[in-house]
Structure formats: structure tokens, C-alpha cells
Amino acid sequence: MSSVDGGDGSVAFPFTAPDPVAPPPEYAQLLRDRPVVRARIPSGDPVWLVARHEDVRRVLSDRRFSREAITAPGAPRLLPIAEGSKSVFVMDPPEHTRLRRLVAGAFSPARMRALRPEVERLADELVTAMAKEGPPADLMAGLAGPLPITVICRLLGVPYEDVGRFRAWTDIMLSFAHGRREEVVAARQALSQYLTGLIAAKRARPTDDVLMALIEAADDGDRLDDEELLAFGYTLLGAGYHATTAGLTHAVLALLRRPGELRRLRERPELLPAAVEELLRTSQAGGGLGALRIATEDVELSGVRIAAGEAVLPLINAANRDPAVFTDPDTLCLDRELNPHLSFGHGIHHCLGAQLGRMELQAGLAALLRILPGLRLAVPETELTWSAGLAFARPDALPVTW
Template identity: 45%
Template sequence: MTAPPHAAGLAPEPLAYPFWTTEGLGLPDAYRALRDRPPARVRLPYGDDAWLATRYEDVRAVLSDPRFSLAEAVRRDQPRIGPMPRAGGGLIALDAPRHTQLRALLAREFTARRIERLRDRVHRAADGLLDRMTAAGPPSDLVEDLAFPLPMTLICELVGVPEQDRSAVRAWADTVCSGKVTPEVVQRHAEDFFARMHGWIEARRRAPAADLITVLVRAGDDGDLTEDELTGLVNELLVGGFVTTTNQIANFFAVLLLPGEAGTGGPELLAAVRARPELIPRAVEELLRYVPLLNGLTLPRYATEDVELGGVLVRAGEPVVVSQAAANHDPGAFPSPDRIALQRTGTPHISFGHGIHYCLGAHLARLELQVVLERVTTRLPGLRLAAPEEELDWRSKEFFSGLRALPVAW
């Protein structure tokens, strides 16, 4: 068997990164150029050079192979798009077995059966927001009036954040997800946010409630997690619990409202979903696959030993980043990947990840997306953009892709 090129010491010159486009939701062409190649070496704006995996099988391998460590990245000069490295705390900074132990404290709260019990609550919350929109009349910003407050309210209720502190949660999430703020700004927001969080935790020690902070406080009091682990998990639940869903709600409706080529969304797809609401669960899964939410890459994983990956040898101590968006558009896994096919079956998308770090809140995100799609198509007939396409404000070179605002009328 021929050794991978890198095994012979021929480390390739890194490609400039990032590959993402400045606007829109299409997969950058640079990823298509890498489809038939082994993992490439890339250089991000900050941190170590890394291997980039884009093919579906290679991405799944990295996400599930314990020899690729997320915890190791906390101790390294991790490749990243912004100046601030990812700090420790939360599940995304841990490997097994500690990751498995802490995840088990919360996993029972996020099972499919338990989350399904929230459907009526999500339905009422969506209708309440739509009531406000219809009472005010068009136009409305679908991001500010629906996509942000719905998942934000629900995760804050589940976690146990007092209503008066929810604006601080949003400010913190905006800070850590932007990729553009200075370390000084991050530090200032962190001091405020974590001071508030400690207040919530102490309040639950004095007066337990039916929320996730109480679950974690009890685990801490029983010696199952440290105080730093407790605050890390609360932080991760809050930021991860609404930011991705907020962006995907807006992204989904951008796909449904913007004119596209045949098979790529647009009013025809919107009409199909409105006419046949039973298609909504399939539509959510296909849109999760189709829309590249993460701007290019996931958090880095470091090889803890030499690992052969897709035809190259990743040396121990070298980082790997993966593009779930590129993997979801791999024609080897998804026939005609750049088309939206509501009847698509077979290979599952990996938008929620794979392996032990599969998204804890995947069932909640699916539920919220399904309810929003059903309620909006039911409540807002004739939904359309209320601004020219060229005036839409797209995120650029941030952690998540999508729109800052989505003006709509109906």
C-alpha cells in the first residue's frame, strides 16, 4: 500500500482560508474544487495551520473518531477566524469519558419524547409573536419579530433565566458569535454575563424550580460536576440553544422567498409546503442539509496520534477542521446535492454533527423549525419579501451565515 504523501514528509503548502462568500446562502465554489481531493492544508486568519475535511465520509470520520480531540484544542493555538481562542467549559471542550458523564446529566431533558411535550408551548409562543406581527400589519422583520424571540424565549424558559436578564443573554451571544469583536469587548461582556449567571445559580440553590439550572445545581451539590463545569454548561445551553435556530429560521425563509433556479427553493417550494403541511418535517430536514449554517468550518480537533484520513496522514498534534456544509453537498452522499428534494431518502445530513458531540438540542431545534414553518405558512398568506433582494443585509465572515434582517409582507 502506498503511503499518503504527507507520511513521506511532503507537507503541502496551506491554502488561504476562509472560503466563504461575502453574502448569500450558497456553498462557496472553493469547496466544490476540493470534492475529489484528499483533505487539504489550510491557513486561517489566526492559529495553527490545519487540515480541512470536506467529503462526507471524511467529515463523519473526524467527528466520530476519539483520536481527534476537542479538549486538546483548548490547550493549543487553535485555528480560528477571530482573535479570541475558544476557552474551556461546556461539552464542546471535553472528550470522553468526562464528556459522556456530563452529557448524561442533561440528556434525559432533551429526549425526543420529552421535547415533543413542548409542541403546544412552542405553538403558543409562535402564535403569540405572529399575533403581534399581524396586529401591527406589514412590513415586519422576520428576524427581530419571530426568528430571534421564539427560540430565545423557549431556551431561557427551559434553562431558568429571569425575563429581565434575557437581553443580556442576547448581547453575550452576539459577542461570542461575531468573530469580529476585540478581546477587551469580549472580556467586558463576559464579566457582566457570568456575574448574572452566578446570581441565577445561587437563586436556584435557595429556591429550586423546574428548570435546567436546578438540574445542574443538584448535580453540583451531589459532587457530579464542578462550579466551572456548571457555568460552562449553562453558557453552552443558552448560546447554543437559540443562536443556531434563530439563524436557520431566517435562512429557511430566505430560501423560500428569494427567487431561485428550479429545485433550489423559491415561491414554488413555499407553495408546496403551504399546500401540503405533512411535508413540513421532510422540508425541515432537507433545508437543514441544504442551507450551510456554519460559515465553512467547525471547531478544531487535534490528532492525539497519527491518523490516516481520506488519503493523507494527519500527524499527532496536528489540527483538523471539517466543513459540515460541504459534506452535506457531497454528491457522493447526496445525489444532485444542490437541489432541494423533499422526497430525499437515504444518507442522513450531518448539520447537527455526528458521534458523541451530536447536538444535544437537535430535537428542540427540529420542533421549533417545524412549528415556525407550519404557523407562518398558515398565518401569513401571500408571504413575500418587503425589500429588494440586493438590499438584504447578509452576515459576512462571521461564525454563522445568514441575514441580519428579513423584511417581509403578506
């Protein structure tokens, strides 16, 4: 394997893909030859990489693989998660069960359905504004960035003029580049101060938004405390903004590379829900870097013994291309019927905002297909520059014309 470290046979992770929209070649090699392999992450910590769909599902759902353990002092981590974090994203039962129960109502199917017309209207307005200004346009600045962050601001009830600061803080907080710890701490403190003030203001004058619903959420007298509310704010900004921005960008690039499929989708918009699932399956927008876990007992995966206390990283993007599960896994099949992809996770940590993420991808793509029928890249794809060291890979700009 190209990235084997000659010292102990482990591989260096994350892998460097020659094409940022396609999986690194190591994924296919792991699926075929080494489904569980030792690796070293940028911090120097050793981890086990797990590639096969069956094993990844097990790691994501088996409670012997702890999320909470990665918040312990000195624990290996790819993303700068705070020690002792109270985010539902890094908790184990029973605390995870309690928090999930309290926040689930804020993301109920009924609340998400009620939000859909607003998301679709916003996507239409953003793409219409791009069309009026005329080509070329930057799709990152015109749609992929503002759509998710505006929706998150709507959910949190924050003024849109603060979007720039939110973007800057979360860009830093979701960096896994080594040596940025001081920047990460400063960004987290700034965001904490802002959200603390926002929570206090809402308690004094209640509003109609998801953050207010979280403040008021109660179960037999149990409520979220301020630290838990802050942690959920971080999660919303990271997963709801960055993941969706990157996901929409990767989906557009995947379609622009396949003009025939783009035309087919424009002519048959009823395919859009299935197409979004397939674009999620094949997307490289998120490498699953936040899915790291620690084994609490000895566990065997594909014949390899994982010892208690060792870190395990389930490679969701590799599992999504497992030929044992997906026919022609490297082919983008927009009407794929059986599609048990793991892009939103699996088990108790399955993404709370999965329905919202799907909705935004569908709305953004639908608006582009309808309003900009001649959409294409305005520059050769080789001229795109990509932001380095982010958990959710995306280009700095995406110039398009039509």
C-alpha cells in the same frame, strides 16, 4: 482554487461566499479535487480542511481527533473558546462521557415532547402579532430572534426582560473576527456573573426548568459543579439561540427563493418534518466553525497524512453536499427520503438539542405558512445586509410582506 494563498498552496479560510445563502464555490472544488487541503484561519494558524462526507463523519467520531486539545494554551481556534473550558462541547472521554450522562436527562425525549406545545404556541403568538401590526415587518425582530431566545430563557428560567443583554453578550462571544479578544473576555465575564447569580437563586428557591434539572442532576453522588453549569449555560445560549435564529432565517430565505416549493409545503404540511431536514442539510447558517479538532496520532484521510498535533476542521456544510452520498446534492428536495446530513454533528458530540432545534424550525415555519400565506420579501434580496464575523451567519434585518 480562487482562495489559494500563493505562498504555500494553502487556502484562506473561512471562504467568502458571493451568496450568503448558498455554499461558497470552493466546497464543490474541494469535494471534487482536494478533499483534504491545508488552510490558514484568521488567527494565522494552519489547519487541514476535510470536505467529504465519509471523512467528516470519521473526524467527528474518531477519538484520535480531540476536541479538548483545542482548549490548550496556544492551540489554534476559530471561535474564542476559553483555555481549559469545561463545556461538554469541547471535552473528550472520560470527562465528556460523565458530563453527557449528567445532562442528557434535561434534554430527554419526554421533556422535549412536553415543551412542544409551548414552542408552537409561542411561534403562533409571534407570527400573529406580526400579522396584526401589518406589513411590512422584520422577520428577524418578529420571529427568528425572539422564538429561540425566549425558548432558551424558558429553559434557563431567566426573565425575558434580560434577553437584550443575553443577545449582546452572546453576539460578541460567538464572533470570530480578529482583534475582539478584549470584548469577548468582557462579555464572558458579564454573562458569568449573571449566570452565577441565577444558579445561586435557584439553589435557594428551586424552579421547574432545565437549568434547575442540571443543578439537581446526579449520578451515584456525582453532580455538575458551578463551572460546569456555567459552561453549559454558554453552550445553550450559543447553540440554542444563535444557531436556531440563523437556521430559521436561512430556511425562510431558501423557501422564498422557491415560490413553488413554498406553495407545495403550505398545501402539504405533512411534508414539514422532511422539509426541515432538507433545509438543514442545504443551510449555510453554520459553517461548522466550532468543530475544529486536533489529531492525537498520525491518521490518513483520503490518502493525505494528518500528523499528530495538527488541527483538522471537518467542513460539515461541504459534506452535506457530497454527491457520493446525496443525489442532486445542490437541489432542495423537500421530500428527500435518504438524508444522513451532519448538521447536528455525529458521534459523541452529536447535538444534545437536536430535537429542540428541529421542533423550533418546524413550529416557526408552520406558523408562517398558516398565518401569512402570501409571505414574500419586502425588499430586493440584494439590499439585505449580513452580520460579519459571526459563527452563525444571518442578516441584520429580514423585511417581509404578505
